[in-house]
Ligand SMILES: Cc1ncc(COP(=O)(O)O)c(C=O)c1O
């Protein structure tokens with residue numbers, strides 16, 4: 049336990065803003081906030097959907113556009129090292145998720161990478177035909193699994209998260225789960241689930257969308273097979289940043305992904321008419337990677353340079369615990385429920401509250417500069433990016449939420465009218 053969480057758990061007295069400021073003073077990650085361009089009047093609790101912008105990004109983009117593209121033109125594929133960017137950025141992400149640099153590559157979207165992995169896994173477990181998933185997962189994961197089932201003749205079986213272990217039977221080819229649930233923020237025990245899946249001969253695909261950059265993750269320590277994740281959430285790569293895909297080294301020669309594009313070819317610039325998969329992780333590539341998105345993500349990842357992921361986890365847990373305790377302390381009369389586990393080891397880096405009027409409350413909060421989001425039917429979702437949030441931010445966010453509730457401002461028509469939400 050670090051000094052931040054220690055000081056919180058040892059306090060029996062009500063928590064005050066001064067207490068939060070003392071936690072900030074002891075926070076070894078506090079200076080990282082300066083690496084992000086956040087508006088002064090905003091408390092940003094939506095980095096689990098779109099991460100804040102690292103200040104390193106604009107200058108990198110300007111260089112890529114005005115020099116490498118405008119002046120270097122096609123020469124930049126070699127001269128500016130554009131070509132190896134998917135591997136290079138993958139190597140950086142590998143260090144955050146417990147993988148080797150040659151096991152991660154960046155390309156395409158999370159949905160597309162999930163498709164590639166699901167088909168690959170089914171091919172590696174010929175004779176079994178079940179894709180096991182979970183109810184309540186982020187929709188794209190379920191949609192892609194159903195689509196793959198329809199395409200391949202496999203069966204997509206989705207069970208409640210609590211029933212996953214029992215549903216691991218010998219007909220399961222592949223288990224696909226999101227490590228930290230997008231709505232509840234609850235995390236699976238990656239090691240235990242992977243071990244059980246392997247005992248029945250199944251492969252596992254972990255979706256790390258709400259894990260990568262939010263908390264440490266030890267893919268190789270858990271003997272994970274495959275993983276995917278988003279570049280634009282806690283990795284702060286910007287809207288539509290490319291996704292990453294992990295394939296454990298032991299599967300590199302057997303994995304055969306279905307979208308056999310030229311960048312996944314062993315010799316793309318020989319332009320042969322027959323597809324031969326590239327050795328290693330490179331075979332997960334399809335076509336030309338979104339280079340501008342890769343450059344933004346690469347620059348964004350420098351915000352993690354030198355960060356001890358255990359320290360990041362300690363701060364993340366201190367922030368989420370502080371938020372939960374302040375909900376108890378300040379908001380007990382306002383009808384909120386807690387959808388996220390109180391037990392630290394069971395949660396990721398978000399806290400979700402429930403309230404029947406959650407939509408309007410979130411809109412009123414956003415209007416006051418506290419940006420969280422709403423997920424139907426009743427979830428108010430708050431993401432805590434430990435690189436750029438302070439303990440005082442948590443206090444101020446709760447004070448604003450209390451003000452929204454006590455004033456009843458959320459009842460006004462402007463907040464009740466439903467719009468498309470992000
Ligand atoms: C668990 C999870 N998987 C996947 C995605 C998104 O996938 P894509 O990058 O294809 O939009 C999200 C969020 O959008 C998510 O929360």
Ligand SMILES: Nc1c(O)cccc1C(=O)C[C@H](N)C(=O)O
Nearest residue numbers: 096097098186230231257288470
């Ligand atoms: N990817 C998103 C987008 O393109 C637009 C709006 C929101 C998103 C998100 O990432 C949503 C997010 N995955 C969630 O957990 O709800």
